Amino acid sequence: MDKQKIISFRPILKDGKINSVVLFSDRKEKTLLLSKNFNKIKNIFEDTKVLKCGFDLKELIKKFRAEGIEIKDPIFDCFIASYLINPGTREYKKEESVEKNIETARELWKEMSRAGLLDLFQKIEMPLISVLAKIEENGVKINIEYLKKMSEVFDKKIKKLKKEIWKLAGEEFNINSPIQIKKIIFEKIKISSKGIKKTSKKNELSTAASELERLREAHPIINFILEYRELYKLKSTYIDALPELVDKKTKRIHANFNQAITSTGRLSSSNPNLQNIPIRGDIGREIRKAFIAEKGKILVAFDYSQIELRIVASLSGDEKMINSFNSHEDIHTRTASEVWGVPLNEVTKDMRRSAKAINFGVLYGIGPRGLAKSAGISHYEAVDFISKYFSLYQGIKNYLEETKALAYSLGYSETLFGRRRYFPEINSSIPYLRAAAERMAINHPVQGTAADIIKIAMIKINKELPNIRMILQVHDELVFEIKKTEYKKITKHIKELMENAVKLKVPVEVDGKIGDNWGDMEKI
DNA sequence: GCCGTCACG
DNA sequence: ACGTACGTGACGGCA
Numbered sequence: 104m105d106k107q108k109i110i111s112f113r114p115i116l117k118d119g120k121i122n123s124v125v126l127f128s129d130r131k132e133k134t135l136l137l138s139k140n141f142n143k144i145k146n147i148f149e150d151t152k153v154l155k156c157g158f159d160l161k162e163l164i165k166k167f168r169a170e171g172i173e174i175k176d177p178i179f180d181c182f183i184a185s186y187l188i189n190p191g192t193r194e195y196k197k198e199e200s201v202e203k204n205i206e207t208a209r210e211l212w213k214e215m216s217r218a219g220l221l222d223l224f225q226k227i228e229m230p231l232i233s234v235l236a237k238i239e240e241n242g243v244k245i246n247i248e249y250l251k252k253m254s255e256v257f258d259k260k261i262k263k264l265k266k267e268i269w270k271l272a273g274e275e276f277n278i279n280s281p282i283q284i285k286k287i288i289f290e291k292i293k294i295s296s297k298g299i300k301k302t303s304k305k306n307e308l309s310t311a312a313s314e315l316e317r318l319r320e321a322h323p324i325i326n327f328i329l330e331y332r333e334l335y336k337l338k339s340t341y342i343d344a345l346p347e348l349v350d351k352k353t354k355r356i357h358a359n360f361n362q363a364i365t366s367t368g369r370l371s372s373s374n375p376n377l378q379n380i381p382i383r384g385d386i387g388r389e390i391r392k393a394f395i396a397e398k399g400k401i402l403v404a405f406d407y408s409q410i411e412l413r414i415v416a417s418l419s420g421d422e423k424m425i426n427s428f429n430s431h432e433d434i435h436t437r438t439a440s441e442v443w444g445v446p447l448n449e450v451t452k453d454m455r456r457s458a459k460a461i462n463f464g465v466l467y468g469i470g471p472r473g474l475a476k477s478a479g480i481s482h483y484e485a486v487d488f489i490s491k492y493f494s495l496y497q498g499i500k501n502y503l504e505e506t507k508a509l510a511y512s513l514g515y516s517e518t519l520f521g522r523r524r525y526f527p528e529i530n531s532s533i534p535y536l537r538a539a540a541e542r543m544a545i546n547h548p549v550q551g552t553a554a555d556i557i558k559i560a561m562i563k564i565n566k567e568l569p570n571i572r573m574i575l576q577v578h579d580e581l582v583f584e585i586k587k588t589e590y591k592k593i594t595k596h597i598k599e600l601m602e603n604a605v606k607l608k609v610p611v612e613v614d615g616k617i618g619d620n621w622g623d624m625e626k627i
Numbered sequence: 628g629c630c631g632t633c634a635c636g
Numbered sequence: 637a638c639g640t641a642c643g644t645g646a647c648g649g650c651a
Binding site: 628629630631632633634635636 | 642644645646647650651
């Protein structure tokens with residue numbers, strides 16, 4: 104950083120386009136009008152010997168590219184640097200908090216150096232910026248007609264349900280209002296609210312689906328409300344919202360993939376959020392079918408199999424868990440077989456379900472109550488199960504203890520690539536705040552390392568296959584839109600790049616799927 | 628602008 | 637008796 108030429112810059116926009124560029128170099132500041140200095144500006148930004156410092160370079164890369172200028176490496180994004188230094192705070196998100204000059208960049212550099220973040224910054228986060236810019240520019244194609252038809256069908260169903268609910272309630276009310284639902288079912292119809300949870304902030308009776316489920320038998324209105332909720336949610340959030348976000352010029356949806364939001368290092372997606380498109384329910388899956396490939400192309404999706412549990416196995420070095428992954432058998436069945444000491448073929452569905460719940464629980468900082476709930480077992484059984492699990496997987500137990508101890512002494516935990524997250528409340532005198540911080544400290548290295556790995560894969564794919572179209576990242580999954588004539592060779596290449604992005608103590612496996620739309624895909 | 632709710636990994 | 641498994645974003649209601 105010291106030997107190369109450094110400039111810091113900020114564009115001045117007019118109608119969303121670049122009008123001029125403010126350049127800071129050697130403490131001098133000058134403003135260049137783009138129309139009069141196009142070649143000069145282009146030469147500076149495309150010079151690979153100049154370090155370009157700016158704030159939120161993904162946005163700037165897209166804006167400059169629209170003008171015919173590539174912002175080439177090396178780059179220094181103050182936004183991302185501030186984020187890496189403290190991903191838990193939201194201060195850095197204000198552009199004003201990170202002044203766009205070279206001195207600021209030097210300070211951020213020093214801070215990253217002290218926290219051991221330079222490799223992560225230079226080798227992962229900076230190269231990722233242009234990959235994300237491309238994904239956003241690529242966008243994704245939507246079947247608008249399909250969604251419009253679906254909207255009409257849903258509209259009719261919702262209206263029908265509304266009438267039914269009003270009839271059973273004996274009055275008209277807003278079913279979208281939890282307060283009004285509460286009044287109807289607990290006060291008017293007088294369904295017993297015994298055992299129903301309270302909401303976290305206002306301590307009022309909850310009408311969440313998980314609570315209403317328990318009241319299904321009590322009155323027929325409950326089922327109708329649950330069904331209404333599901334349909335209304337899907338219609339308002341996806342079916343009606345997605346077509347509105349289609350770009351008029353490209354006819355595609357260009358969401359944001361945010362690189363400096365989450366505490367753990369994951370990306371987030373917004374406007375629209377393409378990382379929470381339904382898949383679980385039958386109706387939800389229908390919505391996924393609206394995501395389609397262009398004519399002559401096909402969607403190809405790759406997801407990391409059990410990546411977080413593999414990371415736990417690798418970080419902890421637990422021999423039994425590592426052996427389990429090396430055996431290439433279903434990991435939860437394998438866990439169940441070991442915990443109960445029965446052969447693989449004698450593992451029952453219930454045994455596998457509990458094993459799956461505890462394997463998941465380990466990633467989040469398990470507690471007996473949470474396990475009891477997710478595994479559908481008693482509190483006592485959960486306590487017993489956890490103790491059995493940890494006596495079997497000693498390595499995992501020790502690793503979790505060490506992670507907690509480090510979080511207490513250092514105030515942070517970190518991923519395989521040194522991504523840190525601080526836990527100011529880990530030494531709080533309030534027990535539940537401390538417990539919450541402990542769980543975050545345990546989860547961060549796992550979720551964060553998975554984020555590191557897929558980011559590395561994205562960079563490698565972008566480098567080796569620059570001409571293919573990456574369109575989505577969903578935490579452990581990448582989706583591409585590929586020419587039908589080309590996909591066979593390319594898919595094998597992508598899978599290999601993802602599987603070999605990082606070497607762990609266990610094999611990293613990637614499953615591929617292919618289809619004309621994102622809803623029904625078949626295994627490759 | 629917060630809250631409750633619910634979609635995803 | 638209770639806040640009781642991690643991380644997100646969007647919607648509608650309500651003040």
